[in-house]
Amino acid sequence: MTQVVVVGGGIAGLLTAVRLSERGHSVTLLEAQPQLGGMITSITVGDALVDAGAEAYAVRGGTVRALCDELGLAVAPPRGTSQLWWQHGSNPMATGVLGIPSSLDDPALGALSSDEYQLAAAEPQLDRAVGADSTTLAELVRLRLGEAVLTKLVAPVTRGVYALSPEQMPLAEFAPQLLPKIAQTGSLIAAVAQLRGPGSAAVEQPVGGMFRLIEALRERFIAAGGTLRTDTAATRLEPGASGITVCAADDLRFNADQLVLATAAQPAAWLLATLGVELTPPPVRTIRSVILTAKKPEFAAHPIGSGAVVAEPDGVGAKAITHYSAKWSWAPEHVFRMTYPPHARPTLEGAVGDLARLTGVPITAADITGFASLAWESVPTRISPAERTAIREQASAAGVALVGAWLDGNGIAPAIAGVAQLLEHDWVNSAPASAGDMTHTGSDS
Numbered sequence: 001m002t003q004v005v006v007v008g009g010g011i012a013g014l015l016t017a018v019r020l021s022e023r024g025h026s027v028t029l030l031e032a033q034p035q036l037g038g039m040i041t042s043i044t045v046g047d048a049l050v051d052a053g054a055e056a057y058a059v060r061g062g063t064v065r066a067l068c069d070e071l072g073l074a075v076a077p078p079r080g081t082s083q084l085w086w087q088h089g090s091n092p093m094a095t096g097v098l099g100i101p102s103s104l105d106d107p108a109l110g111a112l113s114s115d116e117y118q119l120a121a122a123e124p125q126l127d128r129a130v131g132a133d134s135t136t137l138a139e140l141v142r143l144r145l146g147e148a149v150l151t152k153l154v155a156p157v158t159r160g161v162y163a164l165s166p167e168q169m170p171l172a173e174f175a176p177q178l179l180p181k182i183a184q185t186g187s188l189i190a191a192v193a194q195l196r197g198p199g200s201a202a203v204e205q206p207v208g209g210m211f212r213l214i215e216a217l218r219e220r221f222i223a224a225g226g227t228l229r230t231d232t233a234a235t236r237l238e239p240g241a242s243g244i245t246v247c248a249a250d251d252l253r254f255n256a257d258q259l260v261l262a263t264a265a266q267p268a269a270w271l272l273a274t275l276g277v278e279l280t281p282p283p284v285r286t287i288r289s290v291i292l293t294a295k296k297p298e299f300a301a302h303p304i305g306s307g308a309v310v311a312e313p314d315g316v317g318a319k320a321i322t323h324y325s326a327k328w329s330w331a332p333e334h335v336f337r338m339t340y341p342p343h344a345r346p347t348l349e350g351a352v353g354d355l356a357r358l359t360g361v362p363i364t365a366a367d368i369t370g371f372a373s374l375a376w377e378s379v380p381t382r383i384s385p386a387e388r389t390a391i392r393e394q395a396s397a398a399g400v401a402l403v404g405a406w407l408d409g410n411g412i413a414p415a416i417a418g419v420a421q422l423l424e425h426d427w428v429n430s431a432p433a434s435a436g437d438m439t440h441t442g443s444d445s
Contacts (some may be wrong), residue, residue: 004255009039013262021224032233046293046370056203077201080306099157116148138166160309263407293370380406
């Protein structure tokens with residue numbers, strides 16, 4: 001039986017462990033933290049158990065929905081309407097793709113002046129070749145819908161959701177289907193309508209929270225005979241007679257015929273360096289957020305809808321706000337999530353002030369029943385396909401397979417795709433090797 005060690009219990013590592021276990025391999029999963037999931041994890045704030053990190057997945061492509069169906073998880077779209085918050089008030093966010101509306105009747109277009117609207121309304125009559133050579137989201141939107149749509153509808157969304165300006169977003173990475181759909185339909189608005197689908201939500205989540213997906217995968221892994229060890233950080237890799245030995249704290253050693261690293265970039269680079277593989281990990285970014293629970297009757301009216309992106313941040317520290325309880329039908333009232341710039345250090349007082357300003361509801365710290373300030377400090381940035389291939393080849397030459405967001409991209413669908421790519425390897429599909437039992441030595445406490 002092939003002995004596999006998977007280091008890292010985020011979505012990529014956990015799904016890898018499940019798939020390999022179900023293919024007949026003996027799999028041990030090591031996770032440095034007390035709980036699995038990485039950025040897909042839960043937190044209790046006040047009396048509410050909610051998502052601490054990712055709270056939804058993109059519906060496009062159906063990849064994640066298929067996994068939820070496989071695991072028997074019911075899913076649900078969000079409720080309510082998202083908004084763009086300006087100093088003078090709020091207007092709805094476009095129902096479309098990346099802030100691009102899918103219809104000229106979209107209420108989001110109310111943010112435009114009459115002349116700006118007329119320019120956007122003429123888009124379906126433009127030659128389909130206009131913008132066909134665009135490489136960035138900004139270039140395409142500017143050419144087909146005008147500067148006002150770009151600055152008032154699209155840029156606030158991309159900055160709030162992706163922390164990127166439209167100029168920094170290559171179409172090939174963020175919206176690869178737009179140009180082919182324009183060539184087919186003759187219109188950017190029509191292309192977005194086809195991609196989005198009438199009346200469909202762009203995101204959804206397992207009922208109860210994204211962390212339910214991790215719980216279901218954990219149960220699946222254990223049921224398949226996998227061995228799970230949390231609070232077990234890999235510290236060193238050593239070449240073995242028939243594979244690699246993973247060293248951990250307390251003198252634990254795990255011998256593997258095959259090793260999969262599913263950690264963040266920096267830990268992967270550290271571990272590979274112990275095998276003599278020198279990698280320069282790509283840069284990372286920090287996401288800061290605050291979760292608040294509050295008792296205030298006025299919030300029952302959902303004054304900010306399901307949430308808002310702050311388009312005009314003067315005087316407001318938060319970049320975006322989600323009324324979690326308004327967005328997800330199962331959530332207890334009233335839970336709010338706010339995201340902040342990487343350099344911010346949000347305090348309870350500052351977060352309460354932002355909540356009051358964004359919702360228009362007078363509120364003080366006395367109304368707050370729970371508060372948590374979170375920082376995700378290893379969020380990967382994008383790397384090129386050539387860089388990805390080179391990194392994987394270096395690791396593979398040392399007998400190590402790699403999966404994870406820093407290589408495959410943020411989001412659950414890219415994680416699933418990365419695992420699918422791993423499962424194409426010859427060693428995964430070959431008959432289980434007879435290599436002796438998985439062994440570890442040292443304390444098992």
